[in-house]
Amino acid sequence: xxxxxxxxMKDIHKRFPGVYAxxxxxxxxxxxxxxxxxxxxxxGKSTLIKVLTGVYTKDEGEIRMSGNSEALDxxxxxxAQKYGISTVYQEITLCPNLSVAENxxxxxxxxxxxxxxxxxxxADKILKSLDIPARATQQLGSCSLAVQQMVAIARAVDQECKxxxxxxxxxxxxxxxxxxxxxxxxxxxxxxxxxxxxxxxxDQVYEICDRITVLRDGKLVGAYDxxxxxxxxxxxxxxxxxxxxxxxxxxxxxxxxxESNMPPVYEAEGLQSNAGIKPFNFHVNKGEITGFTGLxxxxxxxCVRAIFGADRVxxxxxxxxxxxxxxxxxxxxxxxxxxxxxxxxxxxxxxGDLSIRDNIILALQVMRGFFKPMSKAEAQKxxxxxxxxxxxxxxxxxxxxGELSGGNQQKCILARWLxxxxxxxxxxxxxRGIDIGTKTxxxxxxxxxxxxxxxITFISSEIEEMLRTCxxxxxxxxxxxxxxxSGNELTQNTIMSTIAxxxxx
Amino acid sequence: xxxxxxxxxxxxxxxIAALLILILFNLCxxxxxxxxxxxxxxxxxxxxxxxxxxxxxxxxxxxILAIGMTLVTAASGGQDISVGATLAIAGSAMLKVLCGGAxxxxxxxxxxxxxxxxxxxxxxxxxxxxGALVAYFRIQPMVATLIxxxxxxxxxxxxxxxxxxxxxxxxxxxxxxxxxxxxxxxxFFIAALCVLAAWCLLKFTTIGLYTQAVxxxxxxxxxxxxxxxxxxxxxxxxxxxxxAVAALIKISRLSTINYSVIAKDIExxxxxxxxxxxxxxxxxxxxxxxxxxxxxVIQFLTTTLYKFNVQSDxxxxxxxxxxxxxxxxxAPTVRAKLTELSKKKSRSVQLAGKEAA
Numbered sequence: 042x043x044x045x046x047x048x049x050m051k052d053i054h055k056r057f058p059g060v061y062a063x064x065x066x067x068x069x070x071x072x073x074x075x076x077x078x079x080x081x082x083x084x085g086k087s088t089l090i091k092v093l094t095g096v097y098t099k100d101e102g103e104i105r106m107s108g109n110s111e112a113l114d115x116x117x118x119x120x121a122q123k124y125g126i127s128t129v130y131q132e133i134t135l136c137p138n139l140s141v142a143e144n145x146x147x148x149x150x151x152x153x154x155x156x157x158x159x160x161x162x163x164a165d166k167i168l169k170s171l172d173i174p175a176r177a178t179q180q181l182g183s184c185s186l187a188v189q190q191m192v193a194i195a196r197a198v199d200q201e202c203k204x205x206x207x208x209x210x211x212x213x214x215x216x217x218x219x220x221x222x223x224x225x226x227x228x229x230x231x232x233x234x235x236x237x238x239x240x241x242x243x244d245q246v247y248e249i250c251d252r253i254t255v256l257r258d259g260k261l262v263g264a265y266d267x268x269x270x271x272x273x274x275x276x277x278x279x280x281x282x283x284x285x286x287x288x289x290x291x292x293x294x295x296x297x298x299x300e301s302n303m304p305p306v307y308e309a310e311g312l313q314s315n316a317g318i319k320p321f322n323f324h325v326n327k328g329e330i331t332g333f334t335g336l337x338x339x340x341x342x343x344c345v346r347a348i349f350g351a352d353r354v355x356x357x358x359x360x361x362x363x364x365x366x367x368x369x370x371x372x373x374x375x376x377x378x379x380x381x382x383x384x385x386x387x388x389x390x391x392x393g394d395l396s397i398r399d400n401i402i403l404a405l406q407v408m409r410g411f412f413k414p415m416s417k418a419e420a421q422k423x424x425x426x427x428x429x430x431x432x433x434x435x436x437x438x439x440x441x442x443g444e445l446s447g448g449n450q451q452k453c454i455l456a457r458w459l460x461x462x463x464x465x466x467x468x469x470x471x472x473r474g475i476d477i478g479t480k481t482x483x484x485x486x487x488x489x490x491x492x493x494x495x496x497i498t499f500i501s502s503e504i505e506e507m508l509r510t511c512x513x514x515x516x517x518x519x520x521x522x523x524x525x526x527s528g529n530e531l532t533q534n535t536i537m538s539t540i541a542x543x544x545x546x
Numbered sequence: 547x548x549x550x551x552x553x554x555x556x557x558x559x560x561x562i563a564a565l566l567i568l569i570l571f572n573l574c575x576x577x578x579x580x581x582x583x584x585x586x587x588x589x590x591x592x593x594x595x596x597x598x599x600x601x602x603x604x605x606x607x608x609x610i611l612a613i614g615m616t617l618v619t620a621a622s623g624g625q626d627i628s629v630g631a632t633l634a635i636a637g638s639a640m641l642k643v644l645c646g647g648a649x650x651x652x653x654x655x656x657x658x659x660x661x662x663x664x665x666x667x668x669x670x671x672x673x674x675x676x677g678a679l680v681a682y683f684r685i686q687p688m689v690a691t692l693i694x695x696x697x698x699x700x701x702x703x704x705x706x707x708x709x710x711x712x713x714x715x716x717x718x719x720x721x722x723x724x725x726x727x728x729x730x731x732x733x734f735f736i737a738a739l740c741v742l743a744a745w746c747l748l749k750f751t752t753i754g755l756y757t758q759a760v761x762x763x764x765x766x767x768x769x770x771x772x773x774x775x776x777x778x779x780x781x782x783x784x785x786x787x788x789x790a791v792a793a794l795i796k797i798s799r800l801s802t803i804n805y806s807v808i809a810k811d812i813e814x815x816x817x818x819x820x821x822x823x824x825x826x827x828x829x830x831x832x833x834x835x836x837x838x839x840x841x842x843v844i845q846f847l848t849t850t851l852y853k854f855n856v857q858s859d860x861x862x863x864x865x866x867x868x869x870x871x872x873x874x875x876x877a878p879t880v881r882a883k884l885t886e887l888s889k890k891k892s893r894s895v896q897l898a899g900k901e902a903a
Contacts, residue, residue, distance in 0.1 A: 351769055372771035383769060392763045394831050399755060406752055407771040414752045457770075 046107060047072045047235040048093075048126075048204050053102035055088055062088040063099075066261045068254055070204060070235040072107075075226060077246045077267075078239045080256035081279055081337055081502055086239055089256065090206055093237075094128050095121040106203070127197030131209040135193055137182030141168070141175050145196045167195050171225060187218030191225055198229065205229065206237045211245060212338065223249050241338030242519055243272060243541065257281050272541035279336070280504060280537065303327060304363030306496040307348070307379065307465050312357035314347035316340075319521035320357060323348070325465060330487060330497045332507045335517035335540055341500050342384045344517070345467045348498075349374045349381035351389075375408055378464035382454055382471055384500070386447070390454045393443030397435055398424040400442045401456045408461060427456035432482070448475035455483070465496040472501060484510055504533055518542050560824035561839040564868075568846050579853060584729060589716065594729040597849050602730070605845030606737035607792045611812065612819040612841040613744045614785030616832050617753075619820050620761045621781040622680050623829030624687025629789055629813035631698025632672040636665040636793035637803050638702040644718065645711040654715045658794075666790040672698070673786025677779035695813075703805040712802045722799030733795045740791060744834055747784075757781060761829035811862075818865065819844050821872050 048070040055063040063085050070076050080086045091097045093104065095115040103112040106124060115121050121128075135144045142164035164177035173191045175184050181192060190210050197205055207226075211219045226236055226249060238250060246253065246267075253270055255262040255278045262278050270278075305324035313320040318340040325331050333341035346352045348359075350370045359368050361377050368374045374381070383389035392400055402420045409415065415423075424438040431452040435445060442453055451471060458466060468487060472480040487510050491497050499510050507514060513527040516539040524539040572579040582596035611629060618626050643664045646655030654661075672694055679690035694701075725732055748754045759767040760774040767774050792812075797803055821827055822843055823836030844865075851864050874880055 349769075370771075370773075371769050372773070375771045381769065388763075389765045389769050392759050392766050394762050395755075395758060399758075403755070403759065403770050406755060411751055411753070411756075414750065414755070 045071050048107075049105045050089075050093065051103050051105070053089065053092060053104075054100045055092055055097060056100055060259075062259050063092070064259045065102075066256065066259070067264075068261075069264070070237060071252075072235055073230050073233045074251040075230055075236045075238050075249050077250040077253045078237055078256070079246070079253055079275065079279055084256040084279075085259040086256055087208070088259075090128070090208060090237070090239065093121065093204075094118055094126060094206065122200060125201055125203035126206070127200055127202040127204070128206040128208065129190065129193045129197055129210055131212055135181055135189065135196070137180070137189075139181060140177065141179050141181050141184070141192055142177035144181050144192055145177075145199060167199050168192075171195055171198065171228065173225070185218065187214050187221050190214065190218075190222060194225060194229075198234070202234065204235050204237065206239070208239045209241070210238075211240060211242060219245065241336055243275070243336070244519055246275075247272065255279055273538050276336070276537045276541045304360070306362060308360040308363075309348060310358045310360075312344075312347050312354070312359065314343060314352040314354050316343040316346065316352040317520055318343045318347065321515075321522045323515065323522075325496045325498060327496055328491050328494045329513065330491045330499055330511050332499045332501070332511035332514040333517060334500075334504070334507055334514050334536060337502065339517040339540075340520035341517050342469050343520070344515070344522075345381065345469055345498060345500065346383075349379055349467060351381065351383070372407070375404065375461065375463075379467065380404070380458035380461055380463035380465070381467040382451075382458055382469060384469040384473070386450055386454065391442045391450050394441050396439050397428070397433070397442050397445070397453055398438035400453050401427055401438075401460060404457045404461045423460055424456075427453075427460065431456055431486075446475075448479035451475055451483070452479065455486075459490075463495070465498075466490065467498045467500075469500045470502065471499075472503070472506060480506075504536060508533070508536075516540055557824040557833045558836045558839065561822050561836055561843050564822060565839070565843045565846065568843065568850060572850060576853075579850070587724065589726070591724055591726045592729045593724050594731075597853060599731065601842060601845045601849050602734050604733075604849075605842040606731070606733035607795050608812070608815055608819055608841035608845055609737045609838045610740045610788050610792045610795075611785075611816040612823070612837040613740060613834060614781075614788035615813075615816040616820050616823070616825060616834050616837040617757055617781040618687070618785050619817075619825060619827060620829055620832040621757045621778045622687045623761060623827075624680070625813070625817045625820075625827065626673075626676055626691045626782065626785055627688055627813045627817075628672070628676060628691040628694035628698055629785070629816055630809040630811060631695050631702070632669050632786065632789045633793045633796065633809040633812065634699050634702035634803070634805050635672055635705065636669040636790045637797045637808060638705040638805065639668040640665040640790075640793060641711045641713065641797055641803055642706055644713050644715075648711070649709045650712040650714065652714050654713065654718055658718065658721070662790065662794055665793055666787055669790040669793065670783050670786035673782040673784070673789070674779070677782030680782065681775040681778035699805045702803070706803075710802050710804065713797075714801060718798055719801065720798070722795045722797075736791060736795060740788065741838060748834065753777075753780070758831050762831070814862075814865075815844050815848075816841070818869065818872075821869070 046069055050066070050068040053063050053066045053068070066085065066089060068089065078086050078089070088097065092099045093115070095117045098116055104115065105112055109124070113124055115124065136147070139147065142161045145164045145167065146160050161177040168175055168177065171191070173188065173195060175188050175192060181189060184192065194205065210222060214222065229236060240246060250267055252264060252266055253275065254264040255275070257279065303326070305326050308324040310322050311320040312323065321344060323344070333344055335341050343352065347354055348368075350368045350373060354369055359366055366377055368377060368379070371381070392403070398420050401424045402415060405423070406415060421438060427433070428435065428438060433449050433452045433456070435449065442450055445453065455471065471483050484506060487497055487499055499507065501507050508531060511531070513525065514531060514536065515522055516524040516526060516536065518540060523542055526535055526539065579597050582594055582598055584592060584594055587593045615626065615629070618624075640661040643656050643661040644654050645651040676691050676694060679685045679693070680687050721732055721736065723732060756767070756772050756777050759770070759772060760777045764774045792809070796809055800808070817827070819841035820837050822840035823833060823838075825832045825837060847865065847868065848861065851861055856864065
């Protein structure tokens, strides 16, 4: 084993029922390097990390670490910690109502008696050595998020960690806090700790990482030195599209010709929500399909959520058909003819225990009002119509929606919004996690609805899907709009280079 | 076989089964439990008496409370434990109006409807207080209602300067007793009216759908234009109305009020009624009719225990047994085990049938 190499994972396989989550993945980490682990949704990043930290046990493969002659046998998080592998998760998993020192030492005391003085002194020493601006006796909850994150790292470091895994540590931090965190990471690096850094922010990868491993669909795409991998190539590797591929898919969606005398169906100026996106401008015309594209976490969903009033809107002007309107919550959006199919179907879409019928009629019912409940017969008719129209596979409309497959659930939610007959329909990842047949059904439906005059915004992680449906695309990076493409610009190459940004244009 | 399964699978099966068990028990132990006699009361009116009539009488208060408690449970995923204390407040306010502020009155000083309205306003204010804490300040329902649970009876006493007003107008005893000429206790008719009102509420508004949506998935409900906070708030206010109606029955029975004892622990029986109705105490889907039936079943149990001379202090221990049985049978793990067992059984029956063939 190479002296420099700290950790080596070889030929790792992990299968879940119906999913091949990791298919022969190799990964190696050198001493004192920051190694970015990149990939889109479902690439296998988190599975790989969970295998390494003992949350999952691998099906095949071996993990070796310098200093251990035998392959590691990691079966639980405790095992991983024993080998010096520590993880800091995106959500801080410490106890905010305990002191900083208690958080550093919690769960590690050997006896029932705790020497508080010793503990606090020890904690202060660690905090000082890592230059973390916190006191041992301070309540953790009173520290900023970045400091809490750093305390979590301190806790990990103090456990003689050799490998530190940071799973999206920066997603809730502001720029200044990120800088502080990076300072700490550089410090650890100089001490020889190997850091695995999972993030969606390209700028951060290029700022702090030494090497990048890219995964896609549970397979290894490759490991690269950061200097040899320009941004555009990284994006193309993550998305699985070759930049140089000449057989560029040109969107089959026709170029949209706006009727010049009509104001846009929806227009936003400087719209901003509390979800951390920068203010943006956006408009959509009658019968036009627009799209928001960008990597995961770039803020595409947050934009449409702001349009629908799903997050708290904190600024901006909104016009509907040229008239200024207020959209601060979903009800106001619906009253203005806007419908929104959310990204997270389980959390924001379905009402699991209710019947398909109730789920389908819900939005229309809310529009009609509190004192005008529709009769069961009417509801049944609506449900039956859409079950037939969208080919929802279910024995009847009484079945709880939670018992359907993902694709059929999605169709029910789609039915819910179509029943409302909206002027402007927002589809946020409508095809994620559903079977291929349903996917094309939904794409076709979007095109058909637009040709009938409905305005649509379509979001998808799959660029081909967007090219096929959208006639104009807003490109996002790191939570801000960085470009707008339409017509001839709508090719994979331009999209990817706009996403990547930076110098490699 | 399949028909049986259909019935067993229905939510209302739980209270029905409990009722059947109780009936069966009483039939075996002492069939005189079911005897109903027609007599006359002190005013010379015909009245029915017997254990079943008692159940109908006292179960009605509980049924009224169960309506509100079901909505609160479904919307907020928690329970209101201040019902008894709020009932004391409403009752105290009603008595103050009926006695015209005096300590006793031989004739009602105000129409009953006015007293009821004042009681309603008092109980709805209490409900609004609870609802605001739960919906807008996101305090756990049990913790939020603990405030009025603790303070409510003092507030009730304060309303009447700690006096116990007595109303000796026989016209007022009607609501907790009998309407002259009708041998069935009045509370049953009041409960019937409340059930009818609840039916109308579910039929002519969307509150049923909204409440369930909020209870099951607040995020989705919000994204469908429902205001989850308001729905939760509303459920507590509706419970307030139910409490006021129950308070009217209570003080009519007593002709006075005892702040520290009136409707003591009645919230526990109301919650038990909701649970016995097969409703998830964690919120979500609900069946109002099962809760109402559950309320009468609870009273059936209480009356049965009284008949067997169980001391009133010992009652909670017996009810606890019912709670344990309910909790165990509704636990998902037990349910899963039971369905597995029944599947195995039906399979072995099928196999045996095949072998026999």
